[in-house]
Amino acid sequence: MYTLTNLQVRVWSGKKNLSTTVRTVVQPVEDPALSEIPIDSTDKETEETLQISDVHSVQKIEKYFKCKHCNKKIVQGTCTDVIQCERCGFIMRATTCEKSVTAKIGVLLDEQQVSLKIDESLLTKMFGDVISIDDKTLAQKLLFLEDFTVTYNTDTLLVSDINM
Numbered sequence: 001m002y003t004l005t006n007l008q009v010r011v012w013s014g015k016k017n018l019s020t021t022v023r024t025v026v027q028p029v030e031d032p033a034l035s036e037i038p039i040d041s042t043d044k045e046t047e048e049t050l051q052i053s054d055v056h057s058v059q060k061i062e063k064y065f066k067c068k069h070c071n072k073k074i075v076q077g078t079c080t081d082v083i084q085c086e087r088c089g090f091i092m093r094a095t096t097c098e099k100s101v102t103a104k105i106g107v108l109l110d111e112q113q114v115s116l117k118i119d120e121s122l123l124t125k126m127f128g129d130v131i132s133i134d135d136k137t138l139a140q141k142l143l144f145l146e147d148f149t150v151t152y153n154t155d156t157l158l159v160s161d162i163n164m
């Protein structure tokens, strides 16, 4: 922050403008109270966007049921008729539960393989109805991604956006 003194007021097309002159003095303001104002650190500082040329591998595609009560992922085998939520204890028929899917892809960043997680909402945005696509086809779609940008959280490695 600076103070400017000896400014000139000019009227230009009916508007007043402040302008500097040769006599204008620019002085930095040294007020400790001002320097204590925190500079707005963006809450997205853990997000990074990278250009990726291709997908190294699809590490995992996971389909699971979501609890009808608390929406939590139910990790039990998906072939049973009756499932129980580990969080809230509710027991329900598998056929009446909503399914979800997540994928984990490996990409190379500076020669190092990084596993990025993609959740259902992004998969749906990219490929449409991903619940009814079988795992192999979904893996194929992911493997054939080329020259895209990926925005992900560097802490959780969860991808928030992919632009093809």
Ligand SMILES: [Zn+2]
Pocket (backbone or CB within 6 Å): 067, 068, 069, 070, 071, 072, 085, 086, 087, 088, 089, 090
């Ligand atoms: Zn539950």
